[in-house]
Amino acid sequence: MKLSEKVAGISPSPTLAVDAKAKQMKKEGHDIIGFGAGEPDFDTPDYIKSAAMTSINQGFTKYTPVGGIPELLDAISKYLEESTGISYKQSQIIVSNGAKQCLFNALYCLLDPGDKVLIPSPYWVSYPELVKLCGGEPVFVETREEEDFKLKAESLEHLIDNKTKVLIINSPNNPTGSVYSKEDLKEIAKIAIERDIFIISDEIYEKLIYDGEKHSSIVAADDRMKERTLVVNGVSKTFAMTGWRIGFAAGHDKLIKAMTDLQSHSTSNPNSIAQKASLEALKNPERCETIAKMVEEFSARRTYMVDRINKIPDLSCRLPKGAFYVMMNIKATFGKQLNGKIITDSSSFAEMLLEKYKVAVVPGVAFGTEDYVRLSYATSMENIIKGLDRIQEFVSVLK
Ligand SMILES: Cc1ncc(COP(=O)(O)O)c(C=O)c1O
Numbered sequence: 340m341k342l343s344e345k346v347a348g349i350s351p352s353p354t355l356a357v358d359a360k361a362k363q364m365k366k367e368g369h370d371i372i373g374f375g376a377g378e379p380d381f382d383t384p385d386y387i388k389s390a391a392m393t394s395i396n397q398g399f400t401k402y403t404p405v406g407g408i409p410e411l412l413d414a415i416s417k418y419l420e421e422s423t424g425i426s427y428k429q430s431q432i433i434v435s436n437g438a439k440q441c442l443f444n445a446l447y448c449l450l451d452p453g454d455k456v457l458i459p460s461p462y463w464v465s466y467p468e469l470v471k472l473c474g475g476e477p478v479f480v481e482t483r484e485e486e487d488f489k490l491k492a493e494s495l496e497h498l499i500d501n502k503t504k505v506l507i508i509n510s511p512n513n514p515t516g517s518v519y520s521k522e523d524l525k526e527i528a529k530i531a532i533e534r535d536i537f538i539i540s541d542e543i544y545e546k547l548i549y550d551g552e553k554h555s556s557i558v559a560a561d562d563r564m565k566e567r568t569l570v571v572n573g574v575s576k577t578f579a580m581t582g583w584r585i586g587f588a589a590g591h592d593k594l595i596k597a598m599t600d601l602q603s604h605s606t607s608n609p610n611s612i613a614q615k616a617s618l619e620a621l622k623n624p625e626r627c628e629t630i631a632k633m634v635e636e637f638s639a640r641r642t643y644m645v646d647r648i649n650k651i652p653d654l655s656c657r658l659p660k661g662a663f664y665v666m667m668n669i670k671a672t673f674g675k676q677l678n679g680k681i682i683t684d685s686s687s688f689a690e691m692l693l694e695k696y697k698v699a700v701v702p703g704v705a706f707g708t709e710d711y712v713r714l715s716y717a718t719s720m721e722n723i724i725k726g727l728d729r730i731q732e733f734v735s736v737l738k
Pocket residue numbers: 377436437438439440463509512513541543573574575581585586
């Protein structure tokens with residue numbers, strides 16, 4: 340069978356692959372510590388589960404409006420007004436099967452063949468693949484660890500040409516944990532306005548921010564940004580609801596209508612029961628306390644992980660300000676070897692660590708950088724301690 344050229348260059352998600360491999364090895368009886376997870380290890384709160392069960396019992400099990408039920412759109416509008424400071428009408432919001440589908444819908448509706456999309460690197464694994472699937476060309480903008488992996492407005496200028504259509508901003512960031520400040524975003528917004536660039540602002544980790552940092556959205560950086568920004572968010576990470584598949588996006592009516600029309604022919608409405616559960620997640624008064632507890636736990640794990648890593652010779656990392664990932668710098672291990680096998684890049688580091696010490700991490704190459712591996716601290720403190728003990732041992736035996 341000959342598959343289409345559209346899918347010929349698409350590779351499977353490397354982060355999901357690492358997680359699947361670790362789970363498979365565990366099933367086979369290996370004592371694996373998995374640092375690959377891209378989802379909170381907490382259970383979905385009970386009040387959310389109850390809302391789903393009520394909706395089933397009440398027969399809320401049929402098609403809904405394609406872009407989401409009106410009461411959920413209203414709740415999202417309120418939620419986004421709190422997080423971004425911008426107010427959206429129902430016609431400016433869409434609910435999809437996860438933030439991922441919002442991103443796909445948006446890129447599909449915005450890009451013509453050959454249009455360029457600027458993606459700060461390291462990047463979330465799906466951005467380049469989604470851009471390519473939608474006919475666009477990813478253009479990577481390097482960021483530096485010394486600058487907290489944050490995009491500098493001046494590094495954008497020379498990459499923009501008449502084919503550049505979109506810039507993706509992801510704050511808090513996966514995989515680096517960076518959080519952009521209001522000032523950072525103002526500088527970037529200025530260029531977007533001057534050079535007529537559309538912004539997709541992926542804010543899925545918006546509530547997972549530490550040390551009193553505050554989330555800022557680029558849509559609020561200038562009055563002219565609302566019409567050129569699509570804000571993407573969802574319930575997956577904030578409410579430990581990754582499997583429920585509800586994400587949402589807010590932006591210009593025209594773009595939202597096109598995304599909704601596209602969705603009407605591809606997947607129709609997102610799951611009716613999950614929509615009711617998400618409505619409860621966004622509205623229930625318990626939500627603030629639940630989020631605060633999760634943030635507190637993540638923050639304690641993050642501090643422990645960062646302290647431990649920075650005490651291991653040849654390894655280092657910065658203190659991430661958001662999300663639940665640490666980018667561990669492994670460059671000093673390159674050229675070292677174990678049993679005749681030499682570490683040459685992030686993949687060989689990750690492979691040897693998994694094979695010999697049964698610890699799963701995601702190689703940086705998946706995010707566009709070789710000098711790092713990504714560790715997720717969405718796992719128990721017990722696992723984190725055990726996993727870091729093993730990493731320390733692994734690095735200590737390298738010659
Ligand atoms: C940066 C980023 N955006 C979007 C998503 C997708 O979220 P969802 O589960 O809502 O599709 C993820 C999930 O890993 C992510 O890390």
